[in-house]
Amino acid sequence: MKSMHSIDISTVEMTLDIMKYAINRISNTSPDLGSPKKEEDLFAIVGETVTKEGIGGEKAFHMFRDVLAKATVPVDHPRHLAFVPAAPTKAAVLFDLVTSAASIHGAYWMTGGGGIFCENQAMKWLVSLTGLPEGAFGVFTSGGTAANLSAMIAAREAWRKKEEENKAFKALLITSSGAHSSVKSMANVMDADIVIVDDDDEDRLTGKWLQNTIDNLGAIDRKRLFAVVATGGTTNAGIIDELDSVADVCEKENLWFHVDAAYGGGALAAPSVRDLFIGIERADSITIDPHKWMFSPYDCGAVIYKDIELAKNAHSQKGAYLDIFKDEGAQGFNPSDYQIQLT
Numbered sequence: 027m028k029s030m031h032s033i034d035i036s037t038v039e040m041t042l043d044i045m046k047y048a049i050n051r052i053s054n055t056s057p058d059l060g061s062p063k064k065e066e067d068l069f070a071i072v073g074e075t076v077t078k079e080g081i082g083g084e085k086a087f088h089m090f091r092d093v094l095a096k097a098t099v100p101v102d103h104p105r106h107l108a109f110v111p112a113a114p115t116k117a118a119v120l121f122d123l124v125t126s127a128a129s130i131h132g133a134y135w136m137t138g139g140g141g142i143f144c145e146n147q148a149m150k151w152l153v154s155l156t157g158l159p160e161g162a163f164g165v166f167t168s169g170g171t172a173a174n175l176s177a178m179i180a181a182r183e184a185w186r187k188k189e190e191e192n193k194a195f196k197a198l199l200i201t202s203s204g205a206h207s208s209v210k211s212m213a214n215v216m217d218a219d220i221v222i223v224d225d226d227d228e229d230r231l232t233g234k235w236l237q238n239t240i241d242n243l244g245a246i247d248r249k250r251l252f253a254v255v256a257t258g259g260t261t262n263a264g265i266i267d268e269l270d271s272v273a274d275v276c277e278k279e280n281l282w283f284h285v286d287a288a289y290g291g292g293a294l295a296a297p298s299v300r301d302l303f304i305g306i307e308r309a310d311s312i313t314i315d316p317h318k319w320m321f322s323p324y325d326c327g328a329v330i331y332k333d334i335e336l337a338k339n340a341h342s343q344k345g346a347y348l349d350i351f352k353d354e355g356a357q358g359f360n361p362s363d364y365q366i367q368l369t
């Protein structure tokens with residue numbers, strides 16, 4: 027194997043080719059739309075790529091550029107209205123290159139301190155948009171699904187710690203019919219049950235409808251109930267639940283109040299619609315996806331907690347090989363302590 031320090035001419039040429047492609051692609055505001063192709067059609071052109079001899083970096087890059095990238099639908103196309111788009115800025119994509127090249131492991135301050143400092147600056151701004159009180163903070167995740175799951179695991183842990191008998195119950199959460207499909211998957215993953223509230227006439231979850239639903243629960247179900255998931259901008263229609271009245275009910279009923287603003291969270295920065303989110307500042311946790319309406323490239327989600335220590339109780343991983351990261355002298359903010367992912 028060649029030493030990493032001896033770079034031959036063909037490697038330099040390939041690197042320049044790749045950089046040229048990246049610069050052109052970043053500057054291209056109207057990329058070809060491309061179209062999906064059947065796997066067998068792609069295979070007929072590309073063939074087997076993982077071979078004993080290896081196909082080489084240059085061939086791999088050319089196949090990607092000339093064939094495979096064209097079999098994708100780029101989500102930053104200006105006419106890309108069919109799906110939830112990502113619209114990363116040039117600066118964000120360029121810095122994605124920079125952080126990849128810098129090879130940072132961001133789970134622990136010991137190895138990732140400088141990178142985590144940057145994340146925390148961005149997080150401070152994100153938290154400031156929500157209006158959550160002093161002490162609220164969060165971490166970045168791979169996306170909204172991981173953020174919602176992290177928040178609900180923290181919520182269930184807090185609920186279980188509150189009363190010993192809660193440990194015996196299968197947890198139950200309430201959400202609305204407009205909630206994102208990932209809320210159901212998340213409940214499956216954590217083996218919790220879901221009750222779906224009938225929305226009001228405008229398809230919004232309101233405190234009144236939430237209270238009706240809670241009042242109609244049987245005694246055991248009421249004991250199992252630990253959280254409410256409201257939506258700050260449904261993915262289909264952008265509908266924002268009546269967060270303030272939902273917060274009233276959660277407070278009265280002593281329930282964890284989560285707002286899934288994965289899609290709509292970007293609108294917190296828009297004075298024209300900010301008042302639609304009144305009540306979000308009373309949430310126990312909030313999900314926002316910077317890779318949707320905040321101009322980050324995939325993948326970048328975020329989970330924010332009113333009391334971040336509650337998240338640490340649920341998520342801090344322990345293991346012999348991890349202890350060195352928590353040595354004296356390596357003290358700092360460890361993002362992995364606050365959500366389900368490590369790296």
Ligand SMILES: *Cc1c(COP(=O)(O)O)cnc(C)c1O
Binds near residue numbers: 206
């Ligand atoms: C997109 C979305 C999610 C899921 O987020 P991913 O980043 O795709 O994991 C969850 N909730 C809402 C409201 C969404 O719009």
